[in-house]
Amino acid sequence: MKKILFPLLSLGVLAACNTTSSSGSTVELLNVSYDPTRELYTDVDDAFIAYWEEETGETIKINASHGGSGSQARSVLDGLDADVVTLALAYDIDVLQERELLDSDWQSQFDDNSSPYTSTINFLVRKGNPKDIQDWDDLIREDVEVVTPNPKTSGGARWNYLAAWGFAEEAYGSEEEAQAFVSDIYKNVVALDSGARGATTSFVERNIGDVLLAWENEAILAANELGEDEFDIVTPSISILTEPPVAIVDKVVDRKGTRDVAEAYLEFLYTDEGQRLIAEHHYRPRNEEILSEYSDSFPELELFTIDEKFGSWQEAQEKHFADGGIFDTIYQP
Amino acid sequence: MKRILPGFGLSLGFTMLYMSFIVFIPLAALIVFTVYNGWETFWNALHDPRVYAAFRLSFTASFIAALINGVFGVLIAWVMVRYTFPGKRIMDGMIDLPFALPTAVAGIALTSLYTESGWIGSLLAPLGIQVAFTPIGVTIALTFIGLPFVVRMVEPVLKTIDKETEEASALLGATPFQTFRTVIFPVLIPALLAGMTLAFARALGEYGSVVFIAGNMPMQTEIVPLLIMTKLEQFDYGGATAIAVVMLTLSFALLLSVNALQWLISRKLGQRRIT
Numbered sequence: 001m002k003k004i005l006f007p008l009l010s011l012g013v014l015a016a017c018n019t020t021s022s023s024g025s026t027v028e029l030l031n032v033s034y035d036p037t038r039e040l041y042t043d044v045d046d047a048f049i050a051y052w053e054e055e056t057g058e059t060i061k062i063n064a065s066h067g068g069s070g071s072q073a074r075s076v077l078d079g080l081d082a083d084v085v086t087l088a089l090a091y092d093i094d095v096l097q098e099r100e101l102l103d104s105d106w107q108s109q110f111d112d113n114s115s116p117y118t119s120t121i122n123f124l125v126r127k128g129n130p131k132d133i134q135d136w137d138d139l140i141r142e143d144v145e146v147v148t149p150n151p152k153t154s155g156g157a158r159w160n161y162l163a164a165w166g167f168a169e170e171a172y173g174s175e176e177e178a179q180a181f182v183s184d185i186y187k188n189v190v191a192l193d194s195g196a197r198g199a200t201t202s203f204v205e206r207n208i209g210d211v212l213l214a215w216e217n218e219a220i221l222a223a224n225e226l227g228e229d230e231f232d233i234v235t236p237s238i239s240i241l242t243e244p245p246v247a248i249v250d251k252v253v254d255r256k257g258t259r260d261v262a263e264a265y266l267e268f269l270y271t272d273e274g275q276r277l278i279a280e281h282h283y284r285p286r287n288e289e290i291l292s293e294y295s296d297s298f299p300e301l302e303l304f305t306i307d308e309k310f311g312s313w314q315e316a317q318e319k320h321f322a323d324g325g326i327f328d329t330i331y332q333p
Numbered sequence: 334m335k336r337i338l339p340g341f342g343l344s345l346g347f348t349m350l351y352m353s354f355i356v357f358i359p360l361a362a363l364i365v366f367t368v369y370n371g372w373e374t375f376w377n378a379l380h381d382p383r384v385y386a387a388f389r390l391s392f393t394a395s396f397i398a399a400l401i402n403g404v405f406g407v408l409i410a411w412v413m414v415r416y417t418f419p420g421k422r423i424m425d426g427m428i429d430l431p432f433a434l435p436t437a438v439a440g441i442a443l444t445s446l447y448t449e450s451g452w453i454g455s456l457l458a459p460l461g462i463q464v465a466f467t468p469i470g471v472t473i474a475l476t477f478i479g480l481p482f483v484v485r486m487v488e489p490v491l492k493t494i495d496k497e498t499e500e501a502s503a504l505l506g507a508t509p510f511q512t513f514r515t516v517i518f519p520v521l522i523p524a525l526l527a528g529m530t531l532a533f534a535r536a537l538g539e540y541g542s543v544v545f546i547a548g549n550m551p552m553q554t555e556i557v558p559l560l561i562m563t564k565l566e567q568f569d570y571g572g573a574t575a576i577a578v579v580m581l582t583l584s585f586a587l588l589l590s591v592n593a594l595q596w597l598i599s600r601k602l603g604q605r606r607i608t
Contacts, residue, residue, distance in 0.1 A: 070566040077568075095568050150549055152563040191466050191548035194559065198545065201441070207450045323381065323572065331551035332382065 027060045027261055032082035034069040034155070034244070035197055036218055040281040041086070047277060048268045052261065060261060068195050069155035076101065076249065083253050083262045086246045088155040090306075091313035093247050106247045115243035116269035117283035120303060121163040123234040124203065124212040124219045131210045135236045136167040139211065140184035147209035148189055149199040151321055156196035158321060160213040163240035165320075166309045170238055183330040204231070215242060217282035220297060241303040360581065367578045370571040378572035379579060383551050384560060391557040392583075394468060395536035398475035399529045406483025406528060407521065413484070414491040428485070431478050436541030443474055444546040466548030471556065474542045479532030486528030490521055519602055523595050530591045537584055 033041055045062040052060055065072065065080070069088035073095055076082045087093055090113075096102055107114050125133050131144055139146055149157035161182065168181035190209050193199040196218065203212035204226050211234075214222070223231045246266050253259040268274050275285035279294040291298065310316040320326045367375055378384070413425060431439065447454045447464040454464055464470045494517060502512040540558040547554040557580055564573035 068566070070568075074565065074568070150563075153549075153559070153566045189550075192550055194544050194549060194562065202444075206445055206448050208448060317567075322567065323377075323569070328383070328551075 027058065027258060028063060029060060029083045029258060029261055029265060030063045030065065030081055031084050031086060031265075032065045032072050032076055032080060033086040034072055034088045035066050035195070036156075036215065036221075037086060037244075038064070038066045040278065040283065043277050043281070044269065044274060047273055048265055051268060051273070052264065055264075062265070068153075070153075081252050081256070082249050083256065083258050084246060084248055084266055086244065088242075088244050089158065089313060090243070090245050091317050092155060093245055094314060096247075096249065100251070102247055102250045107245065109248070110246065110266055111270060112286045113243055114245045114247060116246060116266070116274065116286060117244065117278040118286065119216045119242045119244070119283050120239045120301070121160050121213060121242065122216050122219055122236060122239060124214050124222055125210065125232050125234055127230050127232055129232050129234065133211050133234055136164055136185075136238075137171065137181075139164070139188060140181065142188075144188055144211060145190045145209040146185060146188045146211055146213065147191060147193075147199050147203045148213040149196050150192035150194055151327055153194040154196055154199075156215060156218075157192075157199075158316075159215070159240055159242045161320065161327065162306065162310060162316060163213075166240055166304050167236065167238050169309065170304075179326060179329075182326075186330050200226075216284070216298070220282040235299045235301050238302040238304070240309075241305045243305065363574055363578055363581065366570070366574045370574065374571035375575040375578075378564070378569075378575035383555065384557075384576060386552045387555045387557045387560045388579075388583075390468060390471065390554065391537055391580075394471045394475055394556075395533050397472050398479055398536050399533035401472075401476050402479045402483045402532045403525060403529045406480060406532075407487055407525060409480075410484045410487040410491055414488055429481050432481050436478060436539065437545070439477055440474060440542035440545035443477065443542065444470070447473065447546065465546055466550070466554060468554060470546040470548070471543055471554060474546045475536035475539060478539055478542055479536050482531040482535065483525065483528035486524045486531070487521060490524040494520060522602075523599050526591060526595050526598070530588060534584060534588060537580065 031041060031045075041064050045064065049060055049062065052058060065075070065082070067075075069092050073085070073087060073092035076085060076096055077099055085093060085096065090107060093102070093106060097104055097106060103109075110116070123133060125131065131138070131141075133139070133144065138144060148160045151157040151161045164182050164185055165178050168178035169175070172178065172181065191199075191202055193202055196215070199212060200214065200218060200222055202208045204222055212219070212222075216233075219231075219233050223233055246269065248259070248262050248266065253262045269278070270286070272287065272290065275287040275290045279285045279290055279297075282297065284298050285291050285294070306313060306316060310319075318325070409428065413421070413428075444465055445451050447457075447470055449455060449458045449463065449465070451465070457464060462469070464473065498516055499512055502516045503509075507515070538558060540556075540562070543556050544559055547556060547559070549555055549559055557576060561573045561576050561580075564570075564576065
């Protein structure tokens with residue numbers, strides 16, 4: 001009897017220790033985010049921890065997880081305990097909503113479609129722009145090689161595709177012509193990397209292609225830090241307003257009792273301090289005044305949103321990227 | 334006689350339990366999931382020219398890679414077993430590097446080397462050979478990750494062949510090629526086949542190193558594991574499992590038939606020795 005009792009007892013003691021230590025005073029938040037926000041959230045987290053301590057006297061800890069937007073959403077679906085998700089496109093969060101991890105009105109929970117920062121798609125070209133690429137219609141020229149990731153595997157790449165489509169609809173008017181235009185661009189694509197960072201590496205490190213379709217923040221980062229004086233950024237006449245959304249994972253925060261902190265954390269992104277950090281990390285802040293402070297790095301251009309041109313992410317996904325959708329037909333023989 | 338390991342019942346029980354958690358249950362889950370999704374999902378996922386193209390590429394590239402590894406693996410094993418030279422220890426260690434290196438790192442390195450501006454690629458480009466972003470690039474990546482299997486399978490068998498056998502064969506008037514063909518090669522066949530099969534199986538499932546060098550163009554350079562990832566990225570769990578199950582079935586059938594072939598060959602060889 002003793003033999004059995006002892007292990008059982010020690011298990012019980014262990015379990016008790018475990019619960020007391022985890023319900024201790026430090027609150028932990030987990031922010032599941034996508035790849036190119038790594039540096040941004042390192043700074044935001046530090047600022048928010050200081051802010052929260054000043055406001056409430058509580059010390060908190062913020063854990064971050066980064067990866068491709070789609071795979072991050074999948075981890076949360078499969079049970080990763082994220083308090084907040086800050087992903088690349090609303091579609092990835094809609095999927096979480098479908099599985100009832102968060103409320104259906106998540107996108108109106110915070111200002112500006114729950115996207116505290118935006119960006120756009122522009123072109124990164126080699127220094128001096130040797131192929132003279134100025135706008136979207138240069139991308140279908142026969143002598144131009146394009147690098148962009150695969151919209152099937154990369155959320156970021158879907159924005160690239162939709163930006164080109166939106167331009168073609170504006171420029172040529174009809175949907176058929178938009179489809180022909182976008183297929184012409186993809187005929188010039190030399191490699192479809194599986195993710196956005198991979199495409200940047202192909203273009204920057206391996207000298208593949210003449211132009212990289214990239215998020216503005218990624219393009220600025222590449223031009224400033226990866227190869228100083230090796231690249232130029234070309235801003236097209238019109239492009240898409242990329243709105244990476246943020247959301248609270250209701251199921252998780254209710255269970256963990258972290259809703260207050262999680263809400264304050266996301267709201268912090270909208271404060272002046274948050275918006276400045278955002279601008280410093282090359283995302284466009286929503287706050288007009290702060291945006292104009294940084295107007296040097298964010299040239300003006302005509303921007304359209306997903307909802308204006310495509311209805312919603314759900315519709316765009318269904319029509320363009322689902323199996324058998326328009327993107328698939330581009331590569332059918 | 335008292336056995337060193339606990340009795341058959343206990344060992345087999347533990348084996349089954351262990352195999353269940355590590356192999357059977359995960360694989361069974363795949364099949365259960367497919368059945369649960371229904372035939373229609375299964376059929377829709379597979380009835381797609383892109384999927385066919387990917388299967389064709391994955392299987393042919395893996396097969397060619399296994400063949401290349403078969404030839405050069407034996408050569409390397411031969412050199413390692415029969416000769417001593419400075420730096421042999423280091424080379425011996427390097428053979429296993431493809432096992433240790435994260436495959437994505439290998440993929441990035443290979444891609445940098447083989448693109449048109451890379452060290453090797455720039456030599457091949459004038460000849461009109463493009464390696465990166467073509468099926469050739471895929472094959473090279475798969476060759477890289479499969480090499481150690483053949484070398485490590487063949488080496489111990491080569492060690493067992495005495496020099497005396499070869500000398501005897503030479504004394505009886507055989508040419509070096511005849512000696513290799515009739516004395517050495519038959520002994521190597523089972524190990525060589527096993528090594529090539531392992532290399533082939535490993536290549537089929539390889540993802541990390543290939544996605545970088547493949548260029549991932551639909552219909553041309555998409556491998557099956559990439560398609561599975563593609564489906565997952567669209568939250569199409571049903572489609573992803575469907576492809577995975579087909580992959581699994583084909584691989585298992587292939588492994589089984591190679592095993593059967595090995596058994597046939599060793600039986601035939603055994604008989605010939607007796608007669």
